[in-house]
Amino acid sequence: MEDEETIGLEYLKTYLGGIVDKLNKLKDKLDTFEKLTEELNKKEEEFLTTSSKIKELNEKMLYYFEGFDSYKELQSIRRSIEEIEIDYKREESSIKEKIMSVEFSVDKLNEYIKELSTFLEDKTKQLMNWGGAQKEIFNKSVERVRDSLVLLRRLLNTLAKRVESISDKHDLKDYISLKRIEIQQIEDEVPAEVENLNKRSLESLKGLYVKTMNDISLVRESLRNFAVKNGVLDEREIVVLETIYELGRREFEFNELIELLKGRIPVESVDLQNLLLSLSWKGFLILKLITE
Numbered sequence: 001m002e003d004e005e006t007i008g009l010e011y012l013k014t015y016l017g018g019i020v021d022k023l024n025k026l027k028d029k030l031d032t033f034e035k036l037t038e039e040l041n042k043k044e045e046e047f048l049t050t051s052s053k054i055k056e057l058n059e060k061m062l063y064y065f066e067g068f069d070s071y072k073e074l075q076s077i078r079r080s081i082e083e084i085e086i087d088y089k090r091e092e093s094s095i096k097e098k099i100m101s102v103e104f105s106v107d108k109l110n111e112y113i114k115e116l117s118t119f120l121e122d123k124t125k126q127l128m129n130w131g132g133a134q135k136e137i138f139n140k141s142v143e144r145v146r147d148s149l150v151l152l153r154r155l156l157n158t159l160a161k162r163v164e165s166i167s168d169k170h171d172l173k174d175y176i177s178l179k180r181i182e183i184q185q186i187e188d189e190v191p192a193e194v195e196n197l198n199k200r201s202l203e204s205l206k207g208l209y210v211k212t213m214n215d216i217s218l219v220r221e222s223l224r225n226f227a228v229k230n231g232v233l234d235e236r237e238i239v240v241l242e243t244i245y246e247l248g249r250r251e252f253e254f255n256e257l258i259e260l261l262k263g264r265i266p267v268e269s270v271d272l273q274n275l276l277l278s279l280s281w282k283g284f285l286i287l288k289l290i291t292e
Contacts, residue, residue: 029107040113043120047088050124054131055081060197061134063205070137070209077130084123091119138194141209145190147248148216152183154245155223155238158284162232172230179219186215233284239264240275241284254287 058078065071095116098108156179163172190212191197197205227233233241243264244252252260254276261272279285 037113040117043117047120047124050127051085054127057134060205063202064197065209066207067210073137077133080130084126088123135194145212149183149187151245152219156180158241159227159232175226182219186212236265236275237279240279
C-alpha cells in the first residue's frame with residue numbers, strides 16, 4: 001500500500017514540477033512581453049512627441065516665410081509629415097487586427113510588438129530628417145539676414161566716417177543716428193534661433209521674413225540715395241563698396257578685385273582702377289603696394 005502511495009506521490013510531484021516549469025517559461029515570456037511593451041510605449045511616445053513638435057514648428061515657419069520661396073518647400077515637408085502620420089495610424093490598426101485575429105500567443109504578440117517597434121524607429125528617423133530640413137531652411141534665412149545687416153552696417157559706418165569730417169552738418173549726423181536705430185530694430189525683430197519661433201504668436205510671424213528683407217532693402221536704398229544726394233559717394237562707388245562688403249573679405253589682390261567688379265559695373269578696367277583710387281583718396285579703401 002505504501003509503495004502505491006509513494007508511486008502516486010512521486011508521479012504527482014513530477015507532474016506538478018512539469019506544470020511549474022511550463023509556468024516559469026510562460027512567466028519568462030510574459031516578462032519579455034512586458035519589457036517589449038514598455039519599450040514600445042516609449043518609442044510611440046517619442047514618435048508622437050517628435051511629430052507634434054515638428055508640425056508645430058512647421059506651422060510657425062509657414063507663417064514666417066509666407067510670400068517667400070521657402071514657403072512651398074515647407075508645404076511639401078508638411079505633406080510628408082502628414083503622410084508619415086497616416087502610415088503610423090495604418091500600421092497601428094493593422095497590428096491591432098493581427099492581435100485580435102489570432103489565438104493568444106505570447107510569441108506572436110512579441111513578434112507584432114517588435115514589428116511595430118521597428119516601424120516606429122524608422123518613422124521617427126524620417127520625422128527627425130524633416131525636422132532637420134526645416135531647421136536648415138531657417139538657418140539659411142538667418143544667414144541671409146545677418147549678411148544683409150552686416151552689409152548695411154558697414155555701409156552706414158562708411159558714411160558715418162565721411163559725415164564726421166563735414167562741419168556743421170547736424171542734419172546728416174541725425175540721419176546716420178536714425179538709420180543706426182532702424183537697423184538695430186530690424187535685427188531685434190527677427191528670431192535669431194529656430195526655437196524662438198515657438199515663442200512667438202502666429203500673427204506676429206505672418207510674412208515677417210519678407211517684411212524684414214524688404215525693410216533691409218529700403219534702408220539700403222535710403223543709404224545709397226543719401227550718399228549720392230550729399231556728395232559722399234557716387235552710385236558706382238557705392239556698388240564697389242557693396243561688392244566688397246558682400247564678399248566679406250578684408251583683403252584682395254588688385255587685379256582679382258577688378259575682375260570681380262567687371263561683373264557689376266560694365267566699364268573698362270582703367271575706369272574701375274580710377275574708382276578704386278578715388279575711394280582710396282576719400283579714405284574708404286586702403287590700397288597697398290607690395291613688391292615681389
